[in-house]
Amino acid sequence: MKNNIVSIITPLYNSENFIKKTLESVKAQTYENWEMIIVDDVSTDNGVKIVKKYAKQDSRIKLIQLDKNSGGAVARNIAIEAARGKYIAFxxxxxxxxxxxxEKQISFMQENAYSFTFTKYRxxxxxxxxxxxxxxxxxxxSYRQFLLKNPIGCLTAIYDSNKLGKIYMPNIRKRQDYALWLKILKQEKNGYGLNENLAYYRLRQSSVSSNKRSLIKYQWKLYREIEKLNLLESIFYMGCVISQKIFGIK
Incomplete structure (x- = not known):
């Protein structure tokens, strides 16, 4: 029995300046039945040393080190494979x-029998x-609504692996979390939002999500190669995305 354990999936790559505060925010959780699976994608900084120090102090923190740099999707999928929890969080x-x-999100899921949820963030x-x-x-x-726009921050999503099974990210360089939510929404009719600010997303200069042109390229790839949408559908949804990203139309 998984006993409502939350498995927290965390890829690590050259984040020595940030990982300590991330770990502290997990250790500060009022819901204590969690495990944090950190998969290092061959970092070249001191991030691993920091994680090892915390893992030595708290057995709920687990570190897996990859032999070669494989990207965020592979790192997350290895963590999902190792997860013991009923709930998979990112x-x-x-x-x-x-x-x-x-505590608030798991209660939200349990009280409403939801299998896939996400929250507001800052x-x-x-x-x-x-x-x-x-x-x-x-x-x-729903799945069709989600093709128009991704409202889910990866840092807020949780799914119930008892109900849905373990669902893995497609191995693509960008939009991998978007692709995972689409996979879930093909299986589960709806995802449900808790519109309460419960997470904090760091905007980094080097973030892959900061390049809008690149994101649009991978969005097209997502529609055509991952979701296998026909050309007309892909053009329609791509037009909606461009309107949002480039012109600020909602």
Whole structure:
């Protein structure tokens, strides 16, 4: 029996400046029945040393080190494979959680029998200053609605592996989390949003998500190669994405 353990999936790559605060935000959770599986993708900094120190102090923190650099999707999938929890949650090595994040979100799932949920979150600068930018979430989202727009921050998502089984990320360089949510929504009719700010997303200069042109390229790849949409469908959804990303149309 998995006893409502939350398995926190964290890829690590050259995040020595941030991983300590990420670990502290997990250790501060009021919901204590968790394990944190950190998969290092061959970092060249001191991030692994920091994780090892925390893992020695808290057996709930587990470190897996890859032999070769394989990318975020592979790192996350290895962590998912190793997970023992009923619930699979995601937190990148530079992001933070509110102390009541797990407690409130797991209660939200249990009280409503939801299998896939996400929450509102707030952005912060690279140095950790909180910004006046909140990402609101809808109460409910379906597969078709999700093709139009991804309202889910990876750092907020949780799915129930008892009900859905373990679901893995497609091995693509970008939009891998988006692709995972689409996989889940093919299986589960809806995802459900808890519109309460429970996480903090760090905006980094080097973030792959900062390049809009590149994101659009991978969005097309997602529609055509991963979701296998026909050409007309892909053009329609791509037009919606371009309107949102380039022109700010919602």
């Amino acid at each position: 937190l990148d090595s530079d992001d933070l959680w509110h102390p009541e994040k797990l 952005q912060m600068s690279e140095n950790g200053d909180l910004l006046n930018k909140y990402i609101e979430v809808p109460k409910k989202v």
